[in-house]
Amino acid sequence: AVPESQIKTFLQGLLDLSGGGDDAEALAVALAHAKSTLDEGDPLAGADLYGRILAALPDNPQAIAGLIHCFVATKDLVRAREILDHTTPEQLKHPALTAAITALTLAEEGAAGDSDTSALAERLDLNPDDHQARYDLACALYSDGEGALAIDGLLEIVSRAREWNDQAARKKLLMFFEALGPSHPLVVDGRKRLSTLFFS
Template sequence: MLADTQAQADSLVKDTTTAAFRQDVLAESMQQPVLVDFWAPWCGPCKQLGPIIEKAVKAAGGKVKLVKLNIDDHPQIPGQLGIQSIPAVVAFNRGQPADGFVGALPESQVTAFIERLVGPLGPGAVGEILEEADQLVASGDPAGAAQLYAEALGQEPDNIRAIAALAKLHLEMGDLDAAKQFLAMVPADKANDAAIAAARAAIELAEQAASLGDLGDLEQRLAANPLDHQTRFDLALALNAHGKREEAGDHLLEIIKRDRAWNDDGARKQLLQFFEAWGPTDEATLAGRRRLSSILFA
């Protein structure tokens, strides 16, 4: 799924050469408009425009593609088109130049340029996709939801909501490595976003639970010695890994009730990590917080 998501985004942006220009631009523009970004490594404004135009093209969701041509390595095409200043962007439609601009424009103007070619992009498009994906999760269709989250991520590669959702979905489907790879896509300035923190907590819990062994064995050990707080603690982690949130919370609450100071208040701290991973509006979180408050403030 991760590879498919990246491929969708990558297919909208590519580098070209003089030899490949006819196929990459002229032929491809028969399907949808193709923007050609004429640039050079020494050009400062080109470096400013590059990420902006790539983001805008990906946000257009396949209605337009971007082809980049290094004029130092391939001067023939820009020479034929009379490109005298860079960055320069020329839009091709049905094999012919249709529009263009020169200079590093801000994102809003680049988006407006694309909309002149393809019509309104619909600012709510990604949001609608995410809402539909959330509904599929709620209805028990994780595979269908993952496809929609991936579609949203193809349009907005830094969409935190989609990244977090895909990380948690892959974790629930048992693919811990893929879940970690999605979290690695998060920009540093958004690493503490609540949705990302929840996904990270869920991954950490899954890693903790992986080494605990069989649920039945833990349950038998606890039945033999109900005062074995460590076994009860481990059982809570294992139950959570199996999706039994309320039971997992109950065991941690039982430790807190019996011995608040056990393991340096470890049961309460673990319960708070459960709440973070489950999300603030999850029924198990809400019920657990009520019971925790009744214990702490009784």
């Protein structure tokens, strides 16, 4: 959780912003606090902070994207979709919103797909070359917040059968990477491993 002193700084920054000031530093601090709260595993508090930013700056695409990520993390996909549906075409061009759209799309696919991870794991035990089972398991794991295991599974498919299903595993990996963001440790590691598989 964010310390009380930091929240006070955050709120003061928002007051400066809503007072008509164009303080890019105050906005950057506010967004960083909200993001770190989400990244530390507290999406409800993150949603509160992003909501406060949006109360001061309703059109800020990074705050809109952050709020979508928070609702995806709490599996409130209906609210995430509602927020997305109210964004403007101009806002949708922002990279932060592109990543949020991908995260929401993956979550919706996971909710609609085969999420019985134990049954999928049993299929893989019987046949390690059942790429569809491994792919479905990776998607289900990602939806359950197990990004590392999901990425491992897709990299295993790339290692065993790179061209399977029109490179579906590689394409899904790239979606995971986009949703998590380029600086996420899983993305940094996953991209290195993917490059090694493709260029070794």
